[in-house]
Amino acid sequence: MSLLREISIGVDIGGTFTDFVVYDPGRAQIETFKLLSTPHNPAEVVLQGLDNIFGGLVGNLPSKINLIHGSTVATNALLERKGARTALVTTRGFADVIQIGRQNRLELYKLLGEPPQPLIPAELRFEVDERVDAEGHVLKPLDQAEVTEMIASFKSKQVESVAVSLLFSFLHPAHEKAITEDLRAAGYPVSASFEILPEFREYERTSTTAVNAYVSPVLDHYLSFLEDRLDQRCRLRVMQSNGGAIQAEVARTNGVNCILSGPAGGVIGCNHIASIALRGKHQGIGKNHLRVITFDMGGTSTDVSVIDEKPQLTNEAVISGCPIRIPLLDIHTIGAGGGSIARIDAGGALRVGPESAGADPGPACYGKGDLPTVTDANLILGRLAGEYFLDGRMLLDFDKAFQALQGLGTRMHMSPQRAALGIVQVANAHMTRALRVTSVERGHDPRNFILLSFGGAGGLHAADLARGMGIPLVLAPPTASTLSAFGMLVADIVKDYSQTVMLPGETALVDIERRLEVLADKGRQEVRAEGVSAQDIAVERYADLRYSGQSFELTIPFTPRLLENFHTQHKRVYGYARTEAAVEIVNLRVRTIGEVDPPSLVPQETAGRDPSGACLGSRRVVISQGEMEIPFYRGEDLQPGNILNGPAIVVRTDTTVLLDVLDQGEVDGYGNLLITVGSP
Numbered sequence: 219m220s221l222l223r224e225i226s227i228g229v230d231i232g233g234t235f236t237d238f239v240v241y242d243p244g245r246a247q248i249e250t251f252k253l254l255s256t257p258h259n260p261a262e263v264v265l266q267g268l269d270n271i272f273g274g275l276v277g278n279l280p281s282k283i284n285l286i287h288g289s290t291v292a293t294n295a296l297l298e299r300k301g302a303r304t305a306l307v308t309t310r311g312f313a314d315v316i317q318i319g320r321q322n323r324l325e326l327y328k329l330l331g332e333p334p335q336p337l338i339p340a341e342l343r344f345e346v347d348e349r350v351d352a353e354g355h356v357l358k359p360l361d362q363a364e365v366t367e368m369i370a371s372f373k374s375k376q377v378e379s380v381a382v383s384l385l386f387s388f389l390h391p392a393h394e395k396a397i398t399e400d401l402r403a404a405g406y407p408v409s410a411s412f413e414i415l416p417e418f419r420e421y422e423r424t425s426t427t428a429v430n431a432y433v434s435p436v437l438d439h440y441l442s443f444l445e446d447r448l449d450q451r452c453r454l455r456v457m458q459s460n461g462g463a464i465q466a467e468v469a470r471t472n473g474v475n476c477i478l479s480g481p482a483g484g485v486i487g488c489n490h491i492a493s494i495a496l497r498g499k500h501q502g503i504g505k506n507h508l509r510v511i512t513f514d515m516g517g518t519s520t521d522v523s524v525i526d527e528k529p530q531l532t533n534e535a536v537i538s539g540c541p542i543r544i545p546l547l548d549i550h551t552i553g554a555g556g557g558s559i560a561r562i563d564a565g566g567a568l569r570v571g572p573e574s575a576g577a578d579p580g581p582a583c584y585g586k587g588d589l590p591t592v593t594d595a596n597l598i599l600g601r602l603a604g605e606y607f608l609d610g611r612m613l614l615d616f617d618k619a620f621q622a623l624q625g626l627g628t629r630m631h632m633s634p635q636r637a638a639l640g641i642v643q644v645a646n647a648h649m650t651r652a653l654r655v656t657s658v659e660r661g662h663d664p665r666n667f668i669l670l671s672f673g674g675a676g677g678l679h680a681a682d683l684a685r686g687m688g689i690p691l692v693l694a695p696p697t698a699s700t701l702s703a704f705g706m707l708v709a710d711i712v713k714d715y716s717q718t719v720m721l722p723g724e725t726a727l728v729d730i731e732r733r734l735e736v737l738a739d740k741g742r743q744e745v746r747a748e749g750v751s752a753q754d755i756a757v758e759r760y761a762d763l764r765y766s767g768q769s770f771e772l773t774i775p776f777t778p779r780l781l782e783n784f785h786t787q788h789k790r791v792y793g794y795a796r797t798e799a800a801v802e803i804v805n806l807r808v809r810t811i812g813e814v815d816p817p818s819l820v821p822q823e824t825a826g827r828d829p830s831g832a833c834l835g836s837r838r839v840v841i842s843q844g845e846m847e848i849p850f851y852r853g854e855d856l857q858p859g860n861i862l863n864g865p866a867i868v869v870r871t872d873t874t875v876l877l878d879v880l881d882q883g884e885v886d887g888y889g890n891l892l893i894t895v896g897s898p
Contacts (some may be wrong), residue, residue, distance in 0.1 A: 226240075
């Protein structure tokens with residue numbers, strides 16, 4: 219790989235593979251590759267990938283490298299409960315808020331259900347004798363001596379990080395600020411709620427602050443380890459859950475913002491690819507209205523999201539039992555991937571996932587494992603060409619996959635091929651439910667959308683899933699397997715800010731604008747600190763509104779028609795509007811965006827319709843209609859304008875795409891495969 223003055227590298231660490239996308243603007247060329255992840259130390263695979271790129275000269279990199287990293291470190295720390303030993307400081311009488319929660323029953327009919335355990339145990343929850351009322355007035359001043367005594371006890375309790383969340387601190391943050399200053403002076407990393415989430419709802423605010431305190435030291439340690447081994451000319455940024463990137467230095471203390479960084483990169487990549495390839499061409503795509511359902515099936519999990527004009531955000535998420543209230547892309551994740559393990563449950567039913575074989579030992583066909591997975595099933599059905607897997611660098615072991623499926627088939631009293639078909643059908647059923655959660659259950663008609671399939675395993679399942687949902691078109695980009703890493707290269711610098719205000723709906727717009735401008739000024743300053751020039755900064759303003767007496771809000775773009783748009787959106791989401799009812803403006807939100815120059819995608823000239831030049835021959839493959847001879851095509855050899863009539867299989871270096879009998883594929887100028895889905 220010849221390197222010019224500056225290159226950009228996107229890195230996405232997955233449960234099975236780590237993806238690398240390298241963009242050299244001098245050649246306007248994008249190159250990709252995958253390596254098996256190193257779960258024991260994720261930084262190892264990143265450094266190994268850089269070795270591959272720079273010929274082993276990690277300590278002597280070219281003049282400028284932009285490295286944008288999607289990290290699972292914060293996610294894994296939370297999921298595995300391996301974060302820092304964290305203390306909570308809160309108002310007297312409220313130490314148990316984080317444990318009491320909302321008293322929602324996760325298992326409605328289980329009389330003795332176990333609630334999720336809080337991140338911070340009771341012995342590490344500390345109370346200070348201060349009080350602020352719901353109007354922001356001080357009822358009881360903070361006793362500084364009490365704070366000093368509390369800090370002195372932290373060492374004996376081996377506290378590593380501290381979360382500070384006082385009652386109504388979003389209205390009067392002075393007490394939190396004083397405690398935070400003392401704690402930082404004593405050398406403790408501190409997450410304060412007035413900095414992390416200055417909003418009402420005590421439980422969610424405390425939980426979000428606790429998560430940040432819990433995972434940030436782990437992310438900080440990881441980034442320090444990585445940066446110590448990178449050349450000084452390498453600028454490291456980290457992908458956030460909101461679809462934007464931030465400097466590593468900022469990410470160190472804001473780990474909660476990076477919980478879903480990898481999946482967020484995928485959605486941003488989809489938005490970029492779809493807006494270029496599909497605009498104005500197909501159903502669901504209008505000049506200013508992009509409608510795409512993103513489908514990311516990797517080795518361990520499947521992530522689904524919706525792009526309706528732009529990627530959809532949410533302010534509510536629950537990860538590993540912990541509510542998180544920061545803005546993040548609305549992504550639904552399930553435990554279904556190529557490495558998902560198939561088994562027979564106690565009732566004799568076939569189950570697939572959520573347990574995964576991961577990168578080690580991996581599916582049986584990888585050579586080390588012996589449990590049947592979705593990847594093994596696809597290999598046994600003939601849908602995977604084992605000798606072309608990862609361009610032949612990783613040969614798949616058909617015999618080991620067959621043995622794993624044979625064992626499962628014996629327990630099910632059927633052949634290995636029939637068991638494999640059952641595994642695929644069960645996995646598809648799981649993923650169809652995920653697609654319905656993000657589309658139908660959100661009020662979207664999937665027939666008006668396009669399914670954009672990516673992830674290493676997605677192409678083998680996408681057309682069947684689209685058929686079942688009534689989605690007319692599937693888009694499989696040439697970078698499908700590494701699209702999350704590509705998305706990190708096109709991600710803007712994004713900062714989100716919020717403030718609870720509790721204003722009546724008839725509040726003058728000028729007063730709302732004044733409050734929003736305070737947040738916007740802060741955003742501009744912080745985005746400029748990321749190296750973005752003032753003319754490249756955009757500011758989006760929003761307000762959370764609800765009818766008086768409601769418990770939850772809708773986020774509405776701030777315009778002079780704020781109330782009218784709220785009624786319209788309420789009717790679309792909930793089916794009714796109460797235009798005569800009083801409205802409350804609960805929170806104000808600002809999103810500050812520092813625009814970056816994305817990689818340039820140059821379309822190629824259209825060739826003929828005949829794809830025979832890319833044909834690798836035919837093989838026996840089991841599909842829904844039975845076993846038949848199906849042509850295989852080399853994806854990299856397909857030319858713009860080529861037409862593929864199903865059944866057919868397209869083999870790329872890092873992914874495989876299946877077209878069924880009634881499907882038809884067309885290659886566009888960007889190398890995307892557009893599949894018109896046939897009716898069942």
